[in-house]
Amino acid sequence: MESSSFSKPSNMDGTQGIESGVKVANPRTVRSSDFFLRFLALITSLVAIIVLATSKETEIVPVIVIPTLPAINVELSAKWQYVQAFVFFMVINIIACVYAAISLVLSIASRAGSKGLLLMLIILDLVMMALLFSANGAAAAIGLIGVHGNSHLRWNKICNIFGSNCQHVVASVVVSTIGASVFLLLILLTVVNLQKRSH
Amino acid sequence: MESSSFSKPSNMDGTQGIESGVKVANPRTVRSSDFFLRFLALITSLVAIIVLATSKETEIVPVIVIPTLPAINVELSAKWQYVQAFVFFMVINIIACVYAAISLVLSIASRAGSKGLLLMLIILDLVMMALLFSANGAAAAIGLIGVHGNSHLRWNKICNIFGSNCQHVVASVVVSTIGASVFLLLILLTVVNLQKRSH
Structure with missing residues (x-):
């Protein structure tokens, strides 16, 4: 019994739905959308992980040790492991990636009709969304000071030295924010x- | 027709519900919980705003201008307006506070049965939750470096000078995180x- 997409509503198990005032999508479309979104969440978190993981940059920076002597060239590295917010961001994206993969399987199982499983998925989706937005906010806040610096706090900008590292961080945060929005x-x-x- | 709280499930308009495996709460309890949670969201965001707004601190700090001369005492202030992450945190908490107040009224109106209004409330609750967790993450990330500093970034800790300001920021982030969890x-x-x- 195939239902039309936008006329008489039909629920997941094929019985007639109640008139709701909101147009009802085809159950297959709902299933496909759910599958596609979970797959997209998996991909975005995976890309965010890879982009941040490959952000390490080493530069030769002139450092003035004694004001009366010329600057000494020092090799400095920028790694995501150096900043707690980026470590948090990385850990949460790894959890999100693993969860998205597991939830793809669980989501298919929950279509069998288990309301408990569906509820568990919604709770985990909510928690994942909260953690991802927190992590994105944290990484973005540090990234913003890295780009512009903050004269009040006397925190210098970093991105004039580690440009490539900063580009990786910005790209990773943007992709991860798409992932959070997917949840x-x-x-x-x-x-x-x-x-x-x-x- | 009053329904019992935890035996045979009964839905909002008094008809028999479907066995779901999850115990059904009394509709009145659901309404009261919704009202209580929205009120709690209003209070937490309001407290977070007040605590951050009253965080301004001014200290006399010895600053070395020329290494061979003694330090000069300079009056320095710490304000939430100086850090973009705290400005974002403040703006989002103000929006959350206003929204919580409006949604209290809308929530009561949606009980009349408008599914469209209920859906709009859920969408706005979700957006509010996302923004609050982002803002909390951003403020917490800056706060953490303010407390411990970061030797790799050469960003010095601030909280050894502006202790009271930092306490306000930490308290505000904790309260706001409770607010985000309420959503x-x-x-x-x-x-x-x-x-x-x-x-």
């Missing part, structure tokens, strides 16, 4: 679907 | 309620 959309998709099936 | 619980409450009413 937001996943929760929204579940809520819209539940609302259509509620009476 | 998470609000979404969870709505999802659990929708799931119980779905078929």
